[in-house]
Amino acid sequence: MCDKGTRIIIGWDPNVVNVMVVALTDQVMHCLLRTVQNDKRMFASFVYASNSYIKRRKLWSDLCMHKGFVGNHPWTILGDFNASLFVDESTSGSSRMTIAMREFKECLDEIQVTDLNYSGINFTWNQSPLENHGMLKKIDRVLVNEAFLTEYPNAYTIFQPYRISDHSPAVLKVPSIVSTRPKMFRFSNYIAENEKFRDCVADVWKEQIEGHVMYTIVRRLRLLKKPLRKLMWQKGNLHNNVIRLRDKLDNLQLQLDANPSSEEIRDAEIKTLKEYNDAIWDEERFLKQKSKVEWLQVGDSNSKYFHKVVKAKANRCRINAVTNNEGILVEGAAVPEVFIQHYSSFLGTSANGSPSHVDTGLFTSKLPQQMALDMVRPVTDAEIKEAMFGIGDDKA
Known part of the structure; x- marks a missing residue:
């Protein structure tokens, strides 16, 4: 040519x-x-x-x-x-x-x-x-x-x-073998709207666990994983559920158009419509959280766009190959081990971090005494609650 x-x-x-x-x-x-x-x-x-x-x-x-x-x-x-x-x-x-x-x-x-x-x-x-x-x-x-x-x-x-x-x-x-290791548990915000969510959390929080307060909290959170997974999959696959209910709704509306006097079909159409609206709302919240499109505050059920954002983000945020300390290119499943070896070489090792001579001219700006003391004062429960409850609903 x-x-x-x-x-x-x-x-x-x-x-x-x-x-x-x-x-x-x-x-x-x-x-x-x-x-x-x-x-x-x-x-x-x-x-x-x-x-x-x-x-x-x-x-x-x-x-x-x-x-x-x-x-x-x-x-x-x-x-x-x-x-x-x-x-x-x-x-x-x-x-x-x-x-x-x-x-x-x-x-x-x-x-x-x-x-x-x-x-x-x-x-x-x-x-x-x-x-x-x-x-x-x-x-x-x-x-x-x-x-x-x-x-x-x-x-x-x-x-x-x-x-x-x-x-x-x-x-x-193009790797032909996909790793089958279990997926990490991620909390999806939409399950908090489930009517059984509070009862699920309350049942786990009643468990008697001995130990330090922080340990008991972490232990309870771990115990919550299994019931929350069950709650997430209660209605099956989120995306398949939307497709199934959409097809069912289309079929019922066609039947209703052919037989408008049927109360049975009308009741089934109303019930399916509610289930479909709930399903697309759950899917949108899930995809919105996963894609982290923060500027779309209200959403528009544009799940196709969200799917594209999720896939593009997953494509960008992967490290498939890295060069180790010896200059050798490492790929695939061996990549995490290179990072572990790299950071293990200096993290956790003993070293004298206190300088023997401090140049007094090094720090030209200093906090006033009152502000410095305020930086190390005890943190109140009210401040902790305000910080925790101030986290956005779509944040991890």
């Missing part, structure tokens, strides 16, 4: 994956990937964008058109886009959005893709120094849509050192 030699080459192991080329231009190859082992499928678009932002407009238009073909299936777009997305992705150049950056961003907003969680090199392209002035820039990316994050929540990218090349190799990793 190119008038100046080969621009994009794709190779694969046929024992692992099957590849079908769907469409191609001189700037992108759209493929359908299918794993041999479990027949999982994803669309992948391999990009090598033109150096000219005018010629790249054809690429942006092609990606927007291909989105309609992909639909709601997992889709990743990866390669050299020859354009930055943000002004801080270059060590030199304009401090404002250029036409190329704006058009790139408009394309990504249109096709609804975002950067996959990545580690390693940040500036993926380097320009050879010219008169002692080189430049670093991020123009290589691995982008994914919402369906990809749903299907492959543990996927991530590593941008490796470029060595003798001017581009950093991007390795997209």
Whole structure:
């Protein structure tokens, strides 16, 4: 497809994956990937964008058109886009959005893709120094849509050192084995509205537990986990419950339209409507708390938007790979152990922290005596209650 030699080459192991080329231009190859082992499928678009932002407009238009073909299936777009997305992705150049950056961003907003969680090199392209002035820039990316994050929540990218090349190799990793360790208990605010919530807490708080006051509180909170989990799952899966009740309500309203004089159908419709309103209210509160969209104070039942925010946040807030003290890249389940070893090396070790000589000129500002004493006075129960009850309802 190119008038100046080969621009994009794709190779694969046929024992692992099957590849079908769907469409191609001189700037992108759209493929359908299918794993041999479990027949999982994803669309992948391999990009090598033109150096000219005018010629790249054809690429942006092609990606927007291909989105309609992909639909709601997992889709990743990866390669050299020859354009930055943000002004801080270059060590030199304009401090404002250029036409190329704006058009790139408009394309990504249109096709609804975002950067996959990545580690390693940040500036993926380097320009050879010219008169002692080189430049670093991020123009290589691995982008994914919402369906990809749903299907492959543990996927991530590593941008490796470029060595003798001017581009950093991007390795997209899609772990096939998902850890099955139990999920951490998280209190969901919506269960506090449950009519059985107070009784549930009261029953646990009546337990006689011997020990220090703080120990008894923590012990009771731990004992609450099991009954609260049961309360959360009392009506089944929160999201499936909304779908089930919505379908049931649609069916009853169709029956009522066909037979408006039926009191039995009308009573069932009123009951189901109340259950449906309760279910969507619970789902909205759950998703609002999970996504932490604090500026949406009242919400609008826009659960699809909240789902996107939750998935995007989970994608950003993961550490899939880290370099240890020996400079070795560690990935997957071994990552937490690197952090433990790092902090264990200096936390909890004995060291003399009191300085032998204090420079009296070091601290130029000091609190007045009365304010200093006020900082160490006993804290009253009223102050503790005011602080605890002052925490927002949507806070963890």
